[in-house]
Each structure stands twice: as C-alpha cells, then as structure tokens.
Amino acid sequence: MTDLDRLLRQDTTAGPTAQASPPRHAMTVDVEDYFQVYAFFHCIPRDTWDGYARRVEANVDRILTQFAAANVSATFFTLGWIAERHPAMIRRIVEAGHELASHGYDHTRVDAMDAAAFRADLLRTRNILQDTGGVAVRGYRAPTFSIGPTTPWAFEIMAETGHTYSSSVNPVRSDNYGMPDAPRTPYQPLPGNAAFWEFPMTTVRLFGRNLPCAGGGYFRLLPYWLFHRGFTRATETERRAGIFYFHPWEVDPDQPRVPGCGWKSRLRHYTNLARMSARLERLLGDFDWGRMDRVFAAELAGTGATGVAATDAPRVLGQAAQHVADPMLADPMRAGPMLADPMLADPIQADPTLADPTLADPTLADPTLADPHPADPILGAALDLTTAAVQADFNRTVDANLDAILDAAVARGQYPSRKPT
Numbered sequence: 031m032t033d034l035d036r037l038l039r040q041d042t043t044a045g046p047t048a049q050a051s052p053p054r055h056a057m058t059v060d061v062e063d064y065f066q067v068y069a070f071f072h073c074i075p076r077d078t079w080d081g082y083a084r085r086v087e088a089n090v091d092r093i094l095t096q097f098a099a100a101n102v103s104a105t106f107f108t109l110g111w112i113a114e115r116h117p118a119m120i121r122r123i124v125e126a127g128h129e130l131a132s133h134g135y136d137h138t139r140v141d142a143m144d145a146a147a148f149r150a151d152l153l154r155t156r157n158i159l160q161d162t163g164g165v166a167v168r169g170y171r172a173p174t175f176s177i178g179p180t181t182p183w184a185f186e187i188m189a190e191t192g193h194t195y196s197s198s199v200n201p202v203r204s205d206n207y208g209m210p211d212a213p214r215t216p217y218q219p220l221p222g223n224a225a226f227w228e229f230p231m232t233t234v235r236l237f238g239r240n241l242p243c244a245g246g247g248y249f250r251l252l253p254y255w256l257f258h259r260g261f262t263r264a265t266e267t268e269r270r271a272g273i274f275y276f277h278p279w280e281v282d283p284d285q286p287r288v289p290g291c292g293w294k295s296r297l298r299h300y301t302n303l304a305r306m307s308a309r310l311e312r313l314l315g316d317f318d319w320g321r322m323d324r325v326f327a328a329e330l331a332g333t334g335a336t337g338v339a340a341t342d343a344p345r346v347l348g349q350a351a352q353h354v355a356d357p358m359l360a361d362p363m364r365a366g367p368m369l370a371d372p373m374l375a376d377p378i379q380a381d382p383t384l385a386d387p388t389l390a391d392p393t394l395a396d397p398t399l400a401d402p403h404p405a406d407p408i409l410g411a412a413l414d415l416t417t418a419a420v421q422a423d424f425n426r427t428v429d430a431n432l433d434a435i436l437d438a439a440v441a442r443g444q445y446p447s448r449k450p451t
C-alpha cells in the first residue's frame with residue numbers, strides 16, 4: 031500500500047466532513063506616526079520627531095470609524111510617545127471596546143537595547159498607557175519584530191513587567207527582522223512560566239519556507255486576492271487563528287513625503303497607500319476579526335492551545351489526504367494563484383487538463399514523486415517569481431512581475447483574458 035492509499039483510506043474513515051466554523055482572527059494596529067517607522071529610522075532622528083506635524087490621531091479616528099462600521103474589535107499596540115501626546119485618542123480607542131497594548135516607548139528596536147534599558151522602556155510605556163487608558167495592559171509587540179537570538183532576556187522581562195503575552199515573533203526571513211526558525215504557532219517561551227505566551231505573526235508555509243502573511247507592506251504590495259488566499263491557507267486549512275497588522279499611516283495617502291530616504295524605503299512605505307482603505311474594508315468583511323486577548327483567550331486563561339488538538343487527528347489526516355489526492359485543486363497556493371482565483375478568467379474551462387494535473391503529469395498523483403510546482407510552466411514561473419519576490423522583501427515589484435507574466439500568457443493565447451487587480 032502506498033502512502034497515498036493509506037491517506038485516502040484514512041480519509042474515508044475520518045467521519046463526517048462537516049467543516050468546523052472558521053476561526054476568529056486577531057486584528058491589530060501598530061500605533062505610530064509616519065515619521066517614526068523603521069524604514070525612515072536612518073534619516074529621521076528621534077530628537078526631531080516633535081518638529082513633524084502629527085497625523086496619527088486623524089488616521090486612528092478613520093480606522094475607528096471603519097472598525098465600527100464593520101463591527102470589528104482590535105488590539106492597538108501603541109507607542110508610549112504617542113499616548114503622551116494624544117491621550118484623548120487613547121481614551122477613544124478604549125471606549126470603543128478595543129484592547130490597548132504596548133509597542134514600546136519610542137520604537138527603539140529591542141535588539142538595540144540591553145536588558146536594563148528594555149525593562150525601563152516596557153515599564154515606562156505600560157505606565158503611560160494604563161494611566162491614560164484606565165485599563166490593564168497585557169500585550170506587547172516589539173518594534174520591527176526585533177527580538178531574536180541576541181535578546182534571550184526579552185520574554186523574561188516582558189513577564190516581569192506585567193505583560194502576559196507578546197506578539198513579537200515573525201518567523202520569516204527579512205532584511206530587517208525575522209526568526210525563520212521560530213515556531214509558527216502560539217507557544218510558551220518561558221520554561222516554568224506557562225502563563226506567558228508568544229503569538230507569532232501569521233505565515234504561510236510554502237516550499238519548505240515561511241512566507242509572511244500577516245499584513246504590513248506585503249498586504250499593500252501583493253494583489254489582494256493573493257494575500258487573501260495565503261491568509262486563508264495559513265489559518266483556515268490549518269484551523270488556527272491568524273494575526274493581521276497594519277499602521278495608521280497606511281490609510282493616509284496624503285501624508286507628507288519624506289525626502290532623501292532612499293528608493294527602497296520609499297517603495298516600502300508609499301506603495302499602494304491609496305488602495306489601503308478599500309483593501310482593509312474588504313479584509314474586514316472577508317474574515318471574522320477580534321482583539322488579541324479575546325481571540326487567544328483560551329491560552330491566556332491557561333486552558334488550552336490553538337492549533338490542532340490531539341483528538342482532531344483523524345480530521346487533520348483527512349485534510350492531508352484531500353491535499354494529496356489532488357494537490358493542484360486542494361491547495362490553492364500550489365495550484366498557482368492565477369488558476370485558482372475567480373477574479374481572473376477561468377483557465378480551467380479553456381483547458382480541461384489544467385483541472386486535473388494528474389492527467390497532464392501522472393507523477394503528480396504520487397506526492398513523493400511530485401514536483402510541487404504546477405505542471406504548467408507559465409504558472410510555475412509565476413509562482414517561483416512570486417515566491418522569490420516575497421522572500422526578497424520589496425526588492426522586486428511583485429505586481430509588475432505578475433502582470434508581465436500574465437500579459438505574456440494572454441498574448442500567447444494560453445489564457446483567455448484577465449481582469450486587472
């Protein structure tokens with residue numbers, strides 16, 4: 031019996047295939063102004079910040095309105111520096127039912143501080159936020175996800191200073207941050223302290239690598255449906271809560287342009303700002319969102335873990351068997367986003383062999399032989415390029431690359447047409 035047969039057999043005995051309701055995901059906002067971001071760190075010194083016209087309050091109000099309209103509660107990881115200058119905004123965040131959490135005092139990277147400085151930063155920020163908001167602050171997110179091997183004391187100090195969770199690990203490889211070998215799912219990083227949790231940013235596992243799928247610039251740069259597919263795959267197929275994050279300055283296309291910061295910083299910061307609010311609106315409607323502390327309430331109450339419980343093993347194996355039986359159809363990321371996305375013309379109707387890749391390439395029926403890339407070379411190239419571009423952060427313009435590949439395919443008559451994204 032092959033592995034495939036075994037998995038298929040388990041699939042038939044896995045019991046009812048009724049879907050569990052999709053998990054609720056955590057919506058988060060990192061509250062900082064446009065001149066405080068890491069991309070501009072090298073050209074805007076902290077001691078000049080007060081010389082910039084602040085736009086954060088108007089942008090947060092815009093976000094609060096959007097959240098209220100969508101009936102979404104969220105967690106606002108906020109800088110102490112901002113809370114000191116915008117106390118009324120902090121109170122509006124709390125009064126609207128959102129969770130107030132810490133993003134450090136002035137966006138200093140954790141790996142740029144020693145343990146004592148980090149402790150002082152956390153205490154100062156927590157005191158400001160609690161005094162201003164009138165609520166307990168339990169959560170912390172490191173600026174630029176800047177904890178890692180050089181900050182082994184970070185979690186200990188977070189717990190010491192009264193925090194019960196962190197959302198500071200981004201298990202990806204990036205030029206600015208990332209712990210690619212860190213767990214992708216919630217974990218208790220402190221031996222002997224089961225009450226403290228790390229909730230890592232959402233990633234999608236593809237070709238043995240973790241790709242970022244939690245928001246940030248990727249959400250603005252990638253076509254919406256590609257992000258949507260990735261987030262769905264990373265959360266609903268794995269049946270766990272995802273985490274999305276963005277910044278108030280991302281909903282502000284009219285913000286002043288900061289000159290002289292380099293093309294890469296500009297690309298990272300300004301691409302698709304004008305599209306952000308509409309994308310966000312769609313995202314708010316497409317998934318079920320809540321505050322970090324409520325989405326992960328079971329963990330924080332010490333009653334359980336997210337992810338897949340041991341008793342769910344048959345169902346999980348059933349899902350695995352589905353994937354194996356037809357990897358192209360069952361796994362949209364593998365199938366190639368062009369094929370799977372209904373926004374594009376349906377190429378499956380144009381070419382029936384695409385509907386079942388095992389017809390076109392029998393080795394795909396056996397996962398141990400299969401090349402994970404789609405049989406279609408155009409789609410394979412597109413997916414490779416997308417993967418490489420995401421891994422390379424913003425060094426390549428993904429939209430343009432995908433457009434060029436698809437346009438070439440349309441010109442060759444391989445795909446009937448496509449809608450612009």
Ligand SMILES: [Zn+2]
Pocket residue numbers: 060062133137173174
């Ligand atoms: Zn930040």
